Amino acid sequence: MSQQLKQEIDRRRTFAIISHPDAGKTTLTEKLLLFGGAIRDAGTVKAKKTGKFATSDWMDIEKQRGISVTSSVMQFDYDGKRVNILDTPGHQDFSEDTYRTLMAVDSAVMIIDVAKGIEAQTIKLFKVCRMRGIPIFTFINKMDRQGKEPLELMEELEEVLGIESYAMNWPIGMGKEFLGIYDRYNNRVEPFRSETGRFMELDEDGQLIGDHPMKETSYYEQALEDIELLNEAGNDFSAERIANGELTPVFFGSALANFGVETFLETYLQFAPPPQGRVTQDEEVVNPVEEPFSGFVFKIQANMNPAHRDRIAFLRIVTGKFERGMNVTLARTGKSFKVAQSTQFLADDRETVAEAVAGDIIGLYDVGNYQIGDTVTVGKKLQYEALPQFTPELFMKVTAKNVMKSKHFHKGILQLVQEGAIQYYKTLHLEEVILGAVGQLQFEVFEHRMKNEYNVEVRMEPVGTKVARWIENEQDVKESMSGPRSMLVKDRHDNLVFLFENEFATRWFQDKNPDIKLYSLL
Numbered sequence: 001m002s003q004q005l006k007q008e009i010d011r012r013r014t015f016a017i018i019s020h021p022d023a024g025k026t027t028l029t030e031k032l033l034l035f036g037g038a039i040r041d042a043g044t045v046k047a048k049k050t051g052k053f054a055t056s057d058w059m060d061i062e063k064q065r066g067i068s069v070t071s072s073v074m075q076f077d078y079d080g081k082r083v084n085i086l087d088t089p090g091h092q093d094f095s096e097d098t099y100r101t102l103m104a105v106d107s108a109v110m111i112i113d114v115a116k117g118i119e120a121q122t123i124k125l126f127k128v129c130r131m132r133g134i135p136i137f138t139f140i141n142k143m144d145r146q147g148k149e150p151l152e153l154m155e156e157l158e159e160v161l162g163i164e165s166y167a168m169n170w171p172i173g174m175g176k177e178f179l180g181i182y183d184r185y186n187n188r189v190e191p192f193r194s195e196t197g198r199f200m201e202l203d204e205d206g207q208l209i210g211d212h213p214m215k216e217t218s219y220y221e222q223a224l225e226d227i228e229l230l231n232e233a234g235n236d237f238s239a240e241r242i243a244n245g246e247l248t249p250v251f252f253g254s255a256l257a258n259f260g261v262e263t264f265l266e267t268y269l270q271f272a273p274p275p276q277g278r279v280t281q282d283e284e285v286v287n288p289v290e291e292p293f294s295g296f297v298f299k300i301q302a303n304m305n306p307a308h309r310d311r312i313a314f315l316r317i318v319t320g321k322f323e324r325g326m327n328v329t330l331a332r333t334g335k336s337f338k339v340a341q342s343t344q345f346l347a348d349d350r351e352t353v354a355e356a357v358a359g360d361i362i363g364l365y366d367v368g369n370y371q372i373g374d375t376v377t378v379g380k381k382l383q384y385e386a387l388p389q390f391t392p393e394l395f396m397k398v399t400a401k402n403v404m405k406s407k408h409f410h411k412g413i414l415q416l417v418q419e420g421a422i423q424y425y426k427t428l429h430l431e432e433v434i435l436g437a438v439g440q441l442q443f444e445v446f447e448h449r450m451k452n453e454y455n456v457e458v459r460m461e462p463v464g465t466k467v468a469r470w471i472e473n474e475q476d477v478k479e480s481m482s483g484p485r486s487m488l489v490k491d492r493h494d495n496l497v498f499l500f501e502n503e504f505a506t507r508w509f510q511d512k513n514p515d516i517k518l519y520s521l522l
């Protein structure tokens with residue numbers, strides 16, 4: 001591989017922002033894009049954002065899809081680095097989508113609302129990042145509002161999330177009395193809403209140089225006291241432990257006031273990892289600087305442009321370089337074809353990409369070739385490890401209201417399942433379709449899209465089951481083991497799955513059939 005290509009790969013930084021809704025993900029993203037010059041006006045991202053599914057209103061779903069499209073991947077240059085931010089849906093019913101997106105990043109930024117501390121959705125998403133061992137950078141937001149004591153938040157990180165932390169900077173006051181941040185890492189104070197300049201230097205003892213009214217305040221004193229405590233009893237800074245995901249660097253700021261964001265971005269880019277390798281199904285690690293091109297599809301978005309009914313497969317490039325017009329092979333089918341249309345994403349618009357390298361995300365125009373988790377390569381034969389699949393807890397039997405629409409019905413289901421929008425199961429003999437979901441909204445989106453995109457009205461009947469279990473030793477399963485409380489079905493890969501009515505039915509089954517080894521997915 002040429003030195004130039006190596007350098008190109010090395011300057012990529014690809015991450016996602018994880019947070020509980022309302023912590024400030026949209027606002028922070030927008031500020032980062034402004035610094036990167038990817039958007040010109042504040043409000044660009046915000047304007048595309050809509051209500052947060054407080055009600056399951058169709059308009060909201062449409063609008064939500066609309067924005068998650070344009071802002072699915074955002075790219076900009078800063079400080080010699082090329083930054084890719086991957087957006088994740090905020091609503092928990094789409095957490096499967098978010099989990100898959102987290103498989104395509106090399107680090108994560110976790111936003112915490114200073115008043116709320118660590119919230120439910122943050123905990124879930126954090127766990128996925130932890131599982132992957134990727135570095136997590138923490139931004140404690142809304143310091144212009146009154147919130148929890150900073151030391152208390154640091155404790156929460158360790159106690160609730162179980163991750164050690166290192167405060168890169170520390171707030172001086174908060175809310176109406178927010179005076180600025182004491183930047184431990186850069187050895188300076190960054191005053192909030194000050195006319196005296198952006199940074200003030202510290203002397204050898206860590207005190208502000210010269211006279212400054214801030215020095216007379218109790219907030220300044222408090223900050224120094226806290227920092228002394230952190231110096232003595234807190235964790236040491238370690239770039240290595242950050243890289244291993246064992247230590248999270250913590251930054252304070254206000255995304256809305258655009259305060260502390262640039263300092264965060266600069267420091268983040270210093271410690272965030274360049275593109276990392278990926279593991280294949282044969283458990284080999286493939287390095288990004290290996291050639292030729294390879295990558296995997298982590299998201300499929302259909303009908304991005306209603307006028308064209310197109311589908312875009314989002315591919316994370318794992319190795320080498322992608323060039324438009326290149327001949328690629330789809331590992332699952334072994335089929336080769338030429339990639340004529342591909343797009344790269346910017347904040348404002350999609351644009352055609354001529355080349356992209358490991359770490360980047362490209363959008364491949366799709367007419368139904370790709371499925372979630374697919375590996376695409378040039379030349380070499382390999383298959384990246386499967387993306388995590390959730391064990392659904394909600395099931396619906398689905399039929400077309402009009403039997404004449406059966407063809408469209410099956411086409412729609414196939415495409416939505418390939419997209420990862422919903423999970424597919426079928427009964428053994430009649431092959432009735434049962435859909436599985438993690439959240440109720442997935443069904444609502446499904447029903448809506450079947451009608452709007454495939455012109456099929458569907459009838460959905462809840463199946464009285466909640467617990468899905470796969471089977472290690474399928475050969476030992478007999479159909480007679482199934483019953484009204486333990487329905488035997490097949491998943492889309494033709495694996496057998498038991499759908500149990502509830503946990504009780506699961507245990508009852510297991511008592512009666514101790515030799516059948518059941519397991520659940522994520």
Ligand code: G4P
Pocket residue numbers: 019020021022023024025026027028046090141142143144145253254255256257
């Ligand atoms: P999300 O994407 O994580 O859901 O959060 P988003 O950025 O939309 O922020 C949620 C709300 O919090 C917004 O207010 C936003 O303006 C506010 N916010 C974000 N960062 C800060 C901050 O640093 N300080 C303060 N005080 N507020 C912040 P909203 O009322 O829901 O929306 P809007 O009417 O302001 O647009």
